[in-house]
Amino acid sequence: MSNDVMLKIAQLEAWYDESHVLQGVDFEVRSGEIVTLLGRNGAGKSTTLKSIMGLMPRRAGSVAFQGREMIQARPDQIGLAGIAFCPEDRGIFRSLTVTENLMLPPVIAPGGLDLDTIYAMFPNLKERASSRGTMLSGGEQQMLAIARILRTGARLLLLDEPTEGLAPVIVQQIGQMIREIKKRGFTVLLVEQNFRFAATVADRHYVMEHGKIIDEIANVDLPAETKKLHGYLGV
C-alpha cells in the first residue's frame, strides 16, 4: 500500500447562496486508504464530498487530486480525472434498466473492475438486469450505485452514507464489499453517521463540526476515544 497523498484538501470553503456551509476544511486521503468523515447532521460532510466533485454552486480553497489542482474544474473533468461519486440518495435512474444504470458511467481509465468480477460481487444485478433501476430494494440500489463506479477505472470513490436506511444484514454486506474493494486497491472517502459501521472499514476518521474538521482519530485508537467521539456526535 503506497502512502502517497492522493487527495489533499486545504482551506476548502463552500456556500449555498448566502449560507457559508464549509468554513475552511483541511484534510488528506492517502492512496489505498479508507477514510471517513464523521459528524452530526449539518456538519458539512456531504457538502464536502459535493465540493470535491465540483457540484457546489460556489466553492473556494484547494482540492488537489494526485497533485493536480481541481478547485476550478467542472464535474465532468473531475470525473474524468478519476474521482467517482455515490450520492446519498444513490442516484439510480428511474428511466433506465439496471444494466443501463450499471453501464452508464463511461470507462475513464484502465484498471476498473470488469463485468464478470462485478457480477460475481453483485449477483443480483445480473438477475434483475432488465428491471427498471428504481424497482430494486434500497440495499440493491446501493449495491448498484457502488458497482457502477467500480467499473469506470476511477481510483478515488466518494461514498455518501452508503448504509443509511438499510437493514443490519445489508449493512454488513456493504461493509464486506468496501473491505473487498480496498483489497483491490481502491481509495475510499466515506461519509457516515453510523460510526460503529465506519469503525469496521476505515483506517482513519475525521470529525466535522460547523463546516470544519475538529479532530482526527486513527481507527486503531477508536476504542480508547469512544467517549470523546460520543461527545462530538451528541450520541
Add this chain to the structure above:
Amino acid sequence: MFTIFGIPAQLFYGQLLLGVVNGAFYALLSLGLAVIFGMLGILNFAHGALYMLGAFVAYILLESFQIGYWWALLIAPLVVAAFGALMETTLIRRMYKLDHVYGLLLTFALAMIIQGVVRLVFNNAGLPYRIPDQLQGALNLGFMFMPYYRAWVVVAALTVCLVTWFLIERTSLGAKLRAATENAPLVQSFGVNVPRMVLLTYAGGAGLAAFAGVLAAPVYSVNVNMGEHFMITVFAIVVIGGMGSIMGSVIASLILGMIEGLTKLFYPEASALVIFIVMIFVLLTKPAGLFGRGN
C-alpha cells in the same frame, strides 16, 4: 357508393388520411418539443419558427440554387440544426439557472425575431413549392384515391420518429440522455459532457422541426405564419401524450390528427377546438399525460 355515418365513404377515408397526414406532422413536431423539454426543461416556443425555417431553406435551395427536394430533406435540417445550436450556445443556455419561465420567454422572443426577419424578406405571401416528380399523382385504392406525396409524408415522418425513438430508448447514448433528463449533475460527475449533450439535443430537435418543414412545403404553401397554426396544437398534444414520453407524443399525435380530421366532417365548427377539449379532459383525469411518467 357506401356512406359511413351518413358521409360518402370516399370523403370519410380521404378526411381520415388527411388527419393521419396532419398527425404525422404533429408527431415530428411534438417529438422534437418533448425531447427538448425533457433535456432543457424549456418549452421551446421557437419550435414553430424552426419548422418554418426548414420550409424556407428548402424553398431558397430550389429557387436560388436549383437544389431539389431530396437534397433539401438532408440539407435543411442540418442548416436549421446548426442555427439551433448557435441559439442554444449563445442565448438559451443562459436561462438554465433561472426559473423555467425565462427560457419560455426567450424562445418566444426568438420566434418573433425569426418570423420578423423572414417576413421582411418574403412578406406574408404563400410561396409555392412543387411536389417532386417522383411523388406526383395518386394511387387508386378503390374506396379512395391516395396521393403518393401524402403517403410519403406519413412513411417518412413515422420512420424518423421510429429512428429517434430507437436512438433514445435503445442506445447507450440515449441512456445518457434519459439519465441527464433525471439528474444532469450526477451524469456529469461520471465524466459525461452534459452541456454538449444539451446542445446536441436542442440542435436535434431543431433538425426534426426543419425536416417536418421540408415535408410540409409541397403540402401547405411556404409562408411565414405556417408554424404558428401548428404549434399551439402541438403543445396541446405534448400535454396529452405526456411530456416525458416519446411514444406518447407520437401515438397521441396520430390519434388526435385523426380525431381532428373526422371532426371537420361531422362538426366542422368544433374541429379547431376538439384537441383542446381532449387536453382539458386529460389534465383533469391524468395530468401527467396519457403516457406520462409524472415529472
